[in-house]
Amino acid sequence: MKGATIGISGITKSFGDFQALKGVSLDIRKGEFFSLLGPSGCGKTTLLRIIGGFEEPSSGRVEIDGEDILPLPPNMRHANTVFQNYALFPHLTVYENVAFPLRLKSIKRKSLDELVMYYLRLVELDGHAAKRPSMLSGGQKQRVAIARALINEPSVLLLDEPLSALDAKLRHHMLMELDQIHDKVGITFVYVTHDQSEALSVSDRIAVMDRGNVLQVGTPREIYESPSTTFVAQFIGETNIIDGTIESSGGRWFVVDAGGMGRVKVTDPRGYRVGDRVTLTVRPEKLRITPLGMAATEDSNSFVGTVDESVYSGFLSKYYVRLESGAVMRVFRQHGDQGEGEGLGWDDRVCVSWNPRDTFIVEGARG
Amino acid sequence: MSGPKRRRKRNYGTIYTLPLVVWFTLFFLVPLLIIVLFSFLAADIDGGVLPRFSIAAFTGLAKPRILKLFVNTIWVSLASTAITILMALPCAYFMARSKNKTMLLILVIIPFWTNFIIRIFAWKSILEANGVINSVLMGIGLVASPLQLEHNWAAVILINVYTYLTYAILPLFSTIEKFDFTLLEAAQDLGATKMQAITKVLLPNVRSGIVTAVFFTFIPLLGSFVVQQLIGTKDMYMLGNEINDNIYKYFDWPTAYALAVALMMLANVGLVFVMMSERKQARTLGARRVDEAAA
Numbered sequence: 001m002k003g004a005t006i007g008i009s010g011i012t013k014s015f016g017d018f019q020a021l022k023g024v025s026l027d028i029r030k031g032e033f034f035s036l037l038g039p040s041g042c043g044k045t046t047l048l049r050i051i052g053g054f055e056e057p058s059s060g061r062v063e064i065d066g067e068d069i070l071p072l073p074p075n076m077r078h079a080n081t082v083f084q085n086y087a088l089f090p091h092l093t094v095y096e097n098v099a100f101p102l103r104l105k106s107i108k109r110k111s112l113d114e115l116v117m118y119y120l121r122l123v124e125l126d127g128h129a130a131k132r133p134s135m136l137s138g139g140q141k142q143r144v145a146i147a148r149a150l151i152n153e154p155s156v157l158l159l160d161e162p163l164s165a166l167d168a169k170l171r172h173h174m175l176m177e178l179d180q181i182h183d184k185v186g187i188t189f190v191y192v193t194h195d196q197s198e199a200l201s202v203s204d205r206i207a208v209m210d211r212g213n214v215l216q217v218g219t220p221r222e223i224y225e226s227p228s229t230t231f232v233a234q235f236i237g238e239t240n241i242i243d244g245t246i247e248s249s250g251g252r253w254f255v256v257d258a259g260g261m262g263r264v265k266v267t268d269p270r271g272y273r274v275g276d277r278v279t280l281t282v283r284p285e286k287l288r289i290t291p292l293g294m295a296a297t298e299d300s301n302s303f304v305g306t307v308d309e310s311v312y313s314g315f316l317s318k319y320y321v322r323l324e325s326g327a328v329m330r331v332f333r334q335h336g337d338q339g340e341g342e343g344l345g346w347d348d349r350v351c352v353s354w355n356p357r358d359t360f361i362v363e364g365a366r367g
Numbered sequence: 368m369s370g371p372k373r374r375r376k377r378n379y380g381t382i383y384t385l386p387l388v389v390w391f392t393l394f395f396l397v398p399l400l401i402i403v404l405f406s407f408l409a410a411d412i413d414g415g416v417l418p419r420f421s422i423a424a425f426t427g428l429a430k431p432r433i434l435k436l437f438v439n440t441i442w443v444s445l446a447s448t449a450i451t452i453l454m455a456l457p458c459a460y461f462m463a464r465s466k467n468k469t470m471l472l473i474l475v476i477i478p479f480w481t482n483f484i485i486r487i488f489a490w491k492s493i494l495e496a497n498g499v500i501n502s503v504l505m506g507i508g509l510v511a512s513p514l515q516l517e518h519n520w521a522a523v524i525l526i527n528v529y530t531y532l533t534y535a536i537l538p539l540f541s542t543i544e545k546f547d548f549t550l551l552e553a554a555q556d557l558g559a560t561k562m563q564a565i566t567k568v569l570l571p572n573v574r575s576g577i578v579t580a581v582f583f584t585f586i587p588l589l590g591s592f593v594v595q596q597l598i599g600t601k602d603m604y605m606l607g608n609e610i611n612d613n614i615y616k617y618f619d620w621p622t623a624y625a626l627a628v629a630l631m632m633l634a635n636v637g638l639v640f641v642m643m644s645e646r647k648q649a650r651t652l653g654a655r656r657v658d659e660a661a662a
């Protein structure tokens with residue numbers, strides 16, 4: 001497989017007094033589609049610029065295929081960047097933009113032309129070779145930038161929020177195309193985004209960042225289904241957060257005393273013990289909502305409440321259920337499910353329940 | 368798009384441009400015509416012209432002395448312009464990238480507040496035999512007798528560059544300021560060295576600023592004469608000096624006007640040259656476009 005590994009260890013970066021990166025370490029695998037995901041200002045671009053060579057870290061090390069690349073200028077690194085604003089050369093045609101990296105080397109005219117046309121075809125722009133960038137749509141500019149970044153056959157492609165300037169529909173389309181291009185060229189992609197759905201849908205693995213730190217690295221499923229911190233849980237889609245203390249262990253689960261709410265069963269204690277304070281999370285779509293009176297099974301977590309609000313949003317309905325303790329639980333129910341919860345509305349008394357397996361401890365403190 | 372509606376919509380373009388047309392006619396076209404007209408008339412002995420057609424002013428230019436003035440004018444203007452642009456480019460670049468743009472801009476403009484002649488005299492007091500440089504050099508014992516720093520080509524070109532640097536920096540600054548500097552990062556990312564990024568990406572994109580700066584420098588330099596008079600020697604005189612002398616010393620107006628016409632032609636040669644290279648660029652781009660469409 002083509003592509004390279006990227007080893008990032010202990011990277012810090014300060015701008016004056018402000019620490020933009022506070023010790024980031026990551027191991028990105030060969031040929032992986034790796035996403036850096038986090039809210040705006042968390043340091044994603046800074047990290048990408050350090051890999052690309054446009055910013056020097058205050059400390060730490062970056063290796064590509066085991067080689068320390070920090071001493072190398074950007075033009076000597078086997079990494080190319082797709083810039084957020086595309087950064088196409090306005091004085092050159094699409095063809096010349098893509099040919100730019102080759103014109104810097106001495107490459108025979110014929111093979112240059114073949115290469116340029118190959119990459120223009122790859123991004124389906126061979127019909128627009130003679131146009132100036134100003135004559136292209138946002139999506140087309142994006143593709144020129146990708147073709148231009150790929151033509152040097154880098155082992156790493158760095159993409160900084162490449163889709164943020166596109167409208168929602170085009171964004172989805174381009175994302176799928178990026179995924180296909182990644183499959184075709186097989187090199188390592190480092191993809192920066194603040195959009196969790198983008199990251200979840202195409203990444204092999206994701207690093208979730210916040211305020212200069214990497215909070216969790218994992219596959220989309222791991223990140224989504226077992227977030228390691230409250231922040232990750234809340235940033236990656238909507239979730240329910242429950243605070244409590246581990247009350248007892250034994251049998252098939254641990255029981256957490258969640259104060260006024262009652263007792264919540266958890267299967268995986270993640271190393272915490274009886275007496276520790278913990279924060280739990282459970283995804284809204286894991287919750288079932290049923291009319292009161294339908295017996296909940298002994299094995300599930302189940303609570304009684306009233307529907308505070310129900311929102312119909314296309315393929316699913318969102319319910320906000322106020323429990324007797326006053327806590328509000330979010331419940332998502334996809335239409336076309338078994339039909340349970342059908343017809344539930346405002347002020348209805350309901351039972352909310354979920355499988356203890358779907359409850360995760362995201363944070364805790366020794367009690 | 369119905370007919371009557373369109374007709375009702377009057378085109379006021381001519382009315383808006385009328386003041387400009389009047390202005391240009393009065394203050395540009397009329398004097399220009401007078402210059403051309405007078406150059407084809409005979410000279411009156413005490414200045415002025417006689418109403419008699421004559422090409423004597425032009426035929427009189429075919430003298431080795433005048434030819435030398437042409438040569439001086441062209442090479443001094445070209446050399447001064449080239450040095451000015453080469454110095455202005457990095458200045459404008461760093462100004463555009465600086466955080467204190469306004470401050471630097473003011474610093475560049477401040478010398479403008481002083482009269483041009485005064486500034487030349489300031490330079491004289493730096494360069495002359497008992498001037499600043501010589502006093503320092505002799506004071507520290509580096510030289511025994513004062514160096515001849517004025518009355519040479521280098522001094523003339525130095526002061527030309529000094530005078531026109533601001534005129535070159537300003538248009539360059541305003542175009543470079545609009546340049547998207549991430550393009551330089553992109554170029555480097557794609558394999559260009561810093562220098563290649565500048566020559567292959569920055570310069571082509573600020574071309575219009577360079578062209579303006581060249582004109583702002585080269586064209587006034589073609590007609591300059593004060594610097595040669597004050598800092599140069601008679602050997603360094605240019606066409607501007609000859610025009611000045613013809614008006615004030617020889618009272619030969621038609622020759623002065625003929626020289627002015629020649630000077631204008633010279634300036635226009637530069638203009639046409641630049642315009643042709645621009646058109647050629649557009650044409651090759653067009654040709655490439657057709658090639659690719661055919662392929």
Ligand SMILES: Nc1ncnc2c1ncn2[C@@H]1O[C@H](COP(=O)(O)OP(=O)(O)O)[C@@H](O)[C@H]1O
Pocket residue numbers: 015018020038039040041042043044045046047
């Ligand atoms: N050149 C710089 N000078 C000062 N602060 C900077 C600079 N670049 C980035 N920052 C700061 O560092 C933080 C991280 O920025 P960035 O990496 O661009 O975040 P992200 O891409 O995740 O939105 C931000 O708070 C930003 O203001």
Ligand SMILES: [Mg+2]
Pocket residue numbers: 044045046161
């Ligand atoms: Mg960013």
